[in-house]
Amino acid sequence: xxxxxxxxRRPLLALAAALAAGPAQAAxxxxxxxxxxxxxxxxxxxxxxxxxxxWRLTALDGPPRLLVxxxxxxxxxxxxxxxxxxxxxxxxxxxxxSQQLVIVLAAPVGPPSAGVTGGRLVLGLAPxxxxxxxxxxxGRNLAAAAPPRGPLPLVVxxxxxxxxxxxxxxARGTQEKRITLAAALELKRQLEAxxxxxxxxxxxxxxxxxxGDRIELARRREAALFxxxxxxxAPGARGASVYTLSETATDSFSAALxxxxxxxxxxxxxxxxxxxxxxxxxxxxxMRQETRAGSEKLARLAVAALEAEVALLPNTHRRAxxxxxxxxxxxxxxxxxxxxxxxxxxxxxxxxxxxxxxATALAETVHGFLGARGPALAQGG
Numbered sequence: 351x352x353x354x355x356x357x358x359r360r361p362l363l364a365l366a367a368a369l370a371a372g373p374a375q376a377a378x379x380x381x382x383x384x385x386x387x388x389x390x391x392x393x394x395x396x397x398x399x400x401x402x403x404x405w406r407l408t409a410l411d412g413p414p415r416l417l418v419x420x421x422x423x424x425x426x427x428x429x430x431x432x433x434x435x436x437x438x439x440x441x442x443x444x445x446x447x448s449q450q451l452v453i454v455l456a457a458p459v460g461p462p463s464a465g466v467t468g469g470r471l472v473l474g475l476a477p478x479x480x481x482x483x484x485x486x487x488x489g490r491n492l493a494a495a496a497p498p499r500g501p502l503p504l505v506v507x508x509x510x511x512x513x514x515x516x517x518x519x520x521a522r523g524t525q526e527k528r529i530t531l532a533a534a535l536e537l538k539r540q541l542e543a544x545x546x547x548x549x550x551x552x553x554x555x556x557x558x559x560x561x562g563d564r565i566e567l568a569r570r571r572e573a574a575l576f577x578x579x580x581x582x583x584a585p586g587a588r589g590a591s592v593y594t595l596s597e598t599a600t601d602s603f604s605a606a607l608x609x610x611x612x613x614x615x616x617x618x619x620x621x622x623x624x625x626x627x628x629x630x631x632x633x634x635x636x637m638r639q640e641t642r643a644g645s646e647k648l649a650r651l652a653v654a655a656l657e658a659e660v661a662l663l664p665n666t667h668r669r670a671x672x673x674x675x676x677x678x679x680x681x682x683x684x685x686x687x688x689x690x691x692x693x694x695x696x697x698x699x700x701x702x703x704x705x706x707x708x709a710t711a712l713a714e715t716v717h718g719f720l721g722a723r724g725p726a727l728a729q730g731g
Contacts, residue, residue, distance in 0.1 A: 383426040384451070386434060393435030395453065395473040399423065405471060407464055411487040414480075416453040416462065417443075418473070425449050436475050458483035460706075461713055463543040474543060479703075481658055482710035503574035503720055504548045505541060506567060508674065509534040510580040513558030518583035520690035522700075527556065529699045530579045533687060536702075537579075537709040546717055547574070561673045568680045575648060575719060576682040577712065578674050581699055583691035589663040590708070592652045593684040594645040595676060596669035644681030644719075651718045652683060655711035660688070660704070661695075681719075685712065 385396045397418070399405075406419040431440040438456040442449065453473075460478025464471070509530035511517030517526025531553070538549045550571065552564040568576040584606070653666045663686070675682040687708050688695030698704040 384431065384440060386431070386437060386440065388435040391476065393433075393437050393475045395437070395440070395475070397451065397471040397473075398426075399466065399469055399471055407462065407473070409483065409487040411484055414455040414458050414483055414487070416455065416459075416473075416475075418451040418453070418471075420449050420451060423449065436477055460710060461486065461540060461544045461717075463545050465545055476543070479659070479707050479710060482707065482714070485655075485658060485714060502546065502548050504550060504571055505716055505720075506550050506552065506571070506573040506576045506680075507534045507537055508552040508564050508576060508578035510578060510674075512553050512556055515558055518581060518690045520583075520696035521693060522696055524690050524696050524700055526581045526583075526690055529581045529687070529690070529705075531556070532702075533579050533699075533705045533708060536705050537577075537712050540706075540709050540713040541716060544713060544717065547720060564674055565677045565680075568682075569677050573680050575644070575716065576675075576677060576680045577648075577716070578672075578682070578684040579687060580684060581687050581690050581695070584689050585691060587663060587689045588692040588695050589661040590656050590666070590688055591663035591686045592649045592656070592667050593672060593675070593686070594649045594667070594669050595642070595672060595682065641677075641679055641681055645675070645683055648681050648683045648715065648719050652685060652712065652715045655714045655718075656685075656708070659707045659711045660698075 383398045387394050387396075397420075405423075408417045408419070409415075410417055425442055427442075429442045433439045433454070433456065436456055436459055438454040441452040441454060443452045444450045453475075455475075458478050458480045459475045460482060463474035466472075509527070511525075511527035511530060513527075515527065517530070519525055534551055535554070538551060541547055541549050550567065550573070552567055553559045564578075565576075567573075649667045653662070656662060657666070672684050675684055687705075688699050690696045690699065
């Protein structure tokens with residue numbers, strides 16, 4: 351059943367999928383109604399539900415805290431419980447049929463995971479950037495809906511380059527292929543923690559994948575969207591930027607980037623065109639308007655999310671003929687996370703914390719795009 355969100359709050363990820371957990375430390379008071387434990391750097395909160403409950407999770411700032419609405423669920427624990435990990439304390443708020451669990455945080459967290467399994471609500475928390483948490487708490491992109499019926503949508507992440515093709519190389523020797531893979535793995539982790547989509551990578555290790563194969567992976571698996579990650583080289587350029595497909599580039603800079611990326615197959619040693627001629631004809635003549643519109647929407651969301659986290663290239667959303675964006679039926683965008691030719695970008699992209707901020711912004715992008723496509727996942731029970 352749907353729940354109308356309160357103004358100024360953001361329902362976060364109330365999911366019906368089970369949370370798969372590996373070996374864990376012993377939970378504090380494991381038989382209690384409400385328990386807390388730290389497992390592999392994540393803080394897990396488990397709450398027993400004795401009936402189907404239209405619970406809802408929202409974020410509040412100043413100080414940072416999470417609020418779990420528990421309508422018509424009897425409270426069977428102490429009014430306050432000390433925390434551990436990223437949780438400062440667990441506290442009861444409200445009374446009667448409008449009780450809430452307040453999770454007071456010791457520090458900001460990234461997008462929480464949340465799910466019901468075996469009659470228990472399990473919330474997973476990990477540290478995250480303050481700016482990212484502030485966006486979770488500012489009330490934008492509000493949505494509430496019933497749990498999903500059928501499989502979750504698939505998101506395909508494409509770490510650029512790989513294997514014999516290192517991509518751009520910075521002055522300090524940083525290889526683009528390593529940065530893109532590290533960023534894609536972090537984004538995959540954050541998206542899977544959110545539980546609102548499935549995630550596939552075009553490559554999960556240092557191997558060469560033809561551009562056409564990257565496209566076909568997304569098409570074959572009927573992906574909801576395709577996001578290609580890069581960190582190119584261009585004299586004087588600095589900052590993140592987002593690209594969507596156009597046979598006519600918006601500017602010479604974008605055209606040059608597209609030519610460079612489209613030569614990746616040659617760097618990997620392929621002699622055949624990366625996309626068969628019949629597919630080329632499909633791409634040129636049958637690319638659907640709704641796919642283009644979806645790609646444009648994806649790009650606008652990405653720019654809006656990235657601008658709060660990192661420096662941006664002027665005219666941030668650009669268009670060019672990137673081969674990797676030419677799937678006719680999958681909304682696609684290419685994100686240049688920065689330019690390895692710029693010393694500040696190269697230094698930042700080598701830092702895990704910076705890549706985590708990029709991933710947080712792109713996870714917000716994906717969630718916003720999926721929410722705009724249909725019923726969002728904002729409650730469970």
